[in-house]
Amino acid sequence: MEISTILKNKGDTVFSVSPDETMRKTLQMFAENHIGCAPVKDPEGKTIGLISERDICRAIANVGEKAVSEKVQSGMREKVISCKASDHLARAMALMTSHKTRHVLVLDDEDNVVGIISIGDIVKHRLDAALRDEKSMLDYISGTGYSFQMDA
Numbered sequence: 001m002e003i004s005t006i007l008k009n010k011g012d013t014v015f016s017v018s019p020d021e022t023m024r025k026t027l028q029m030f031a032e033n034h035i036g037c038a039p040v041k042d043p044e045g046k047t048i049g050l051i052s053e054r055d056i057c058r059a060i061a062n063v064g065e066k067a068v069s070e071k072v073q074s075g076m077r078e079k080v081i082s083c084k085a086s087d088h089l090a091r092a093m094a095l096m097t098s099h100k101t102r103h104v105l106v107l108d109d110e111d112n113v114v115g116i117i118s119i120g121d122i123v124k125h126r127l128d129a130a131l132r133d134e135k136s137m138l139d140y141i142s143g144t145g146y147s148f149q150m151d152a
Contacts, residue, residue: 001084001088001089001125002085002087002088002092003083003084003086003088003092003106003115003117004085004086005011005044005086006089006121006122006125007085007106007114007115007116007117009125010115010117010121012041012052012114014038014073014113014114014115015029015033015038016036016038016039016040016041016047016113017029017038017039017040017041017051017072018040018041018042018043018072019040019041019042019049019071019072019073019076020071020073021023021071021072022068022069022070022071022072023051023056023067023068023069023070023071023072023075024068024069026038026051026056026072026129027053027056027068028078030049031052033125035116036053036102036103036118037050037052037053037102037103037116038050038051038052038116039080039105039116040072040073040146046091047080047105047113048076048078049073049076049077049078049080050076050077050080050081050103050105051072051075051076051077051102052077052103054102055076055077056068056075056149058075059074059075061075063111070110077151080105081095081096081099081103081104081105082104082106082107083095083104083105083106083107083117084106084107084108085094085106085107085108085114085115086109089122090102091121092115092122096119096122102118102119102120103116103117103119104116104117107149116123
């Protein structure tokens with residue numbers, strides 16, 4: 001299964017944030033859009049990092065309540081883990097595991113951001129596939145769901 005298939009189902013809208021934005025505003029943007037991570041882009045539109053809810057929680061744990069008033073640049077991850085939309089889902093899972101991250105930026109062949117895959121997206125996809133397989137198996141066992149009919 002290619003990562004592009006998950007993006008087709010979830011959508012490819014990517015919300016980004018400026019490095020000069022406050023972490024509070026970023027959290028508000030996360031809440032309004034039901035997301036947990038965003039690329040950090042410089043004024044020219046180049047991705048220079050990634051910020052997630054977890055990164056902001058770490059900043060609050062380290063600095064205290066005043067962290068939410070600090071700029072995103074102070075809490076973002078500069079090392080961005082990415083994969084291609086044409087990569088297999090197993091690659092995204094391996095990247096998340098080896099880099100201990102819950103989000104992977106998805107790039108097209110020209111290295112443009114085309115989406116973000118989260119661990120939640122992968123779990124949803126795997127659960128949906130398991131439920132489809134279970135239904136197919138039950139249909140097979142009960143003899144239903146066939147389009148082929150035998151002549152008597």
